[in-house]
Amino acid sequence: MVVFRFVISFILAVDLSLSAYCRAGEIRTHTLRSTNQARETSVRVLLPDQLEESVSYPVVYVLPVEAGTTTRWGDPVQQVLRNDLHNKHGAVCVFPSFADLPWYADHSTNPQLKQEAYLLEDVLPFVESSYPVITMRKGRLLVGFSKSGWGAWSLLLRHPDTFERAAAFDAPLMMDRSGRYGSGPIFGNEENFRAYHVADLLRQRQRTFQSEAPRLMFSGTGNFAGEHQRMKELLDDISFPHVQIPGPTREHSWGSGWLPEAFEWLLPVSSQPVSSQPVSGKPASDEHPASGH
Template identity: 50%
Template sequence: MSGDDGFKVVRPPWAENAAERRRITPTGLWRVRVFVLMAAVLLAAVASAEEGAAKASDGTHSGKEPLGAETQSVCLSRSHAKHGNDGNSHAKRGNDADGTADREGFQVHGVESPYQAGRTEIRVLRPDRLEEGRRYPVVYVLPVEAGNEARFGNGLVEVKRQDLHNKHRAVFVAPTFSHLPWYADHPTDPEIRQETYLLRIVVPLVEKQYPVQANTDGRLLLGFSKSGWGAMGLLLRHPDVFGRAAAWDAPLMKNKPDQFGMEGIFATQENFEKYQVTKLLQGRAVELQGPNRLVLTGYGNFREHHQQAHDLMMRLGVAHEYRDGPARKHDWHSGWVEEAVGLLLHP
């Protein structure tokens, strides 16, 4: 029997029954081949995705971006965001992936991640007017206390009081931490991984949700006391991720974890030394002899630490901005923030 296209149609024995006959032509065979090819491509794509996920899970980091955006696997809480006596109020119920506005005008993202014990928050302060197509630098305002405690004030509130988000046309971000923040990963407790939380959760969420510069020059760090230590350590450990760091009144010369709640975060001397600022400065000295990427401004409780850190950087040839004073209260609201932000954004 010949088909309409002139080719002979051969029917297998099982197709001789009239009710089961199907016309088998070269056109039909071509369609089958296309279907098989598409199935093979799909299977290859699935295998590639699984391999990529396996590589991502090993925690390696070799590029110039944060350690890996894991916000897709993080639970973004929809519960009310309750704040302490830091000038913040209840955040309205909503989708925290997009942020919910609080009384201070901050966007509050509720987050649950494997790197922190329980719910944490990421607060964001944007310029009042965003220009279409423009990307803004981000200043990470690093807290000195766990949760929403505010014994030493509130950094993001101070930024807003000084209108620095509008003066400098920048986005300011303040994450919270479940434990006292020293910006380190505990060697054994998976729920005290502060460095990893910042790199894998906070930075990727901000860069996904806001029109910001997703590059080294666009990521800046601001802190004092514990978070001044953290700002310095984060840049020195990840100079390909963060562009500049400013520390005010921080215990930069500590050489063992024996004060200020360090023990509960670093746990061991060996782990502490991975984050020790003086050792990191020595190890990064050659890389940091170019433009100023480190800022030391003023003091309250730790003048000797800043003086000695300045002397060490001078001996090592590390470029930095240094201000010896004036003396101020050890607090976010004592007048040092405006100068430090200016030096960060306009070196």
Template identity: 25%
Template sequence: MKMRSFLAIGVLLLLSFNVLAAKVDTLEVYSASMKKRIRTSVVLPDGYAKTKKYPVVYLLHGYSGSYAYWAGVKGALEGADRYQMILVCPDGGYGSWYWDSPVDPSFRYETFVSGELVSWVDKNYATIPTSKGRGIAGLSMGGHGALYLAIKHPDVFGAAGSMSGGVDIRPFPNNWDMAKRLGRYSEFPERWEKNTVINMLHLIEPQTLRIIIDCGTDDFFYKVNEELHQALLLRNIPHDYITRPGAHTSAYWQNAIFYQLLFMDRFFSEADVKTK
């Protein structure tokens, strides 16, 4: 019995070391469009080698988060190791919603994430530089951002995931600095209608984007996620849709990231771009 206990402890220790094997680079990436440096975390999988090519998942934080959020989530680090993928976690600013703001030229996060950052990562890391080797996911504001950017840039991202995403901004005209980025809904309704994910589904060409949506049944964004799910069904757009008990909390997202990265891994594997 003692020998079995020691063996079990040894296995657990080895697993623990594997969990912590991912390396996190914390750096700054210059944005020419915003004329400033953007803090970014890059998670490299265990055994990362420049002689190989790795798929990349861009992970976006929420309204009150930062570039450091996902690099501190155990499930994200485990996923990078297990699936041999690079995770890129940029700072999305305070309430950027990952738009190029028509109001404030200092907020051009669509251009940064989908263009400047992707180009920088492909230049500095051993990536698979095609949409078949890139996914993007995020939570809350970042869930909106991931779907928004992937729908607008299918040549850049081949898969998109949302966790507790604000996928329809219109019911929340006074929240989370959105009016600062688009102007007031009452004054510029066309901007709100054009830049809300649920109204962008007509832009998705068949077989161009893999989608996963996850939202807890106690989340204040649950209703808009249900409505997005129904709109996707109406348009016959394939997607994975997950709901379970849970609210708009870190506990929910730290569980959701396992499903998101598994989904991304399957996308990369089916696209046959995984590192050999």
């Protein structure tokens, strides 16, 4: 049976002007019901204050480190707002939530624990059908720290034609086995973990990336300074293009000052808003059934 991924139950007489998306600084929260997740999830969207007609904007997917929308390690939404990053860089910022601790992997057997599929099959299509964004690789950017920094890198390495750049702060990039930091129940087994193992993916993808400008960045001197040093040695050894920004020692949180630096690297001129394609989405309603495959 064919199931439409997004069904809008009703649409009001739609105001097609861009002001219909949201007011300046307003966070638009959408509820998703996906077969890839065990419970309802949310996608929060923050647009630049000034939107232009017939302009499509790059998207920064700000990847969470916790299940749901809890803020033990700080609040990424507030950090983007506080630093005005959506306006400074002319970017749409998307904050997806996950039903379980996010490691950005599909479980080996559980069909309702497919985090990678949820992001690719549910979140991206929803954003790109609902908002005025660039729907090509160059407009899709990833940022995270700790486990979501791992996730940003593994997503780009596994899907190099989908995402343009990935930035990670203070992340366990050299983690070599499942089970650490709550990852065991997400991967399911060691064989499945190896399919997401960042060091293995770097070796496998070296030829794909070797002739390109760097698309991976990592920064920070903090909890995972040792892993960052070993990652730097690996990248140099296999001649994998990358950018490292060591920086000062910083707290392991969203609010320790690293996020503006990551946005600066993620959004060079080539990723800025473009007018070569029409506005791709219309103002979206707030509840959306989603079907994963």
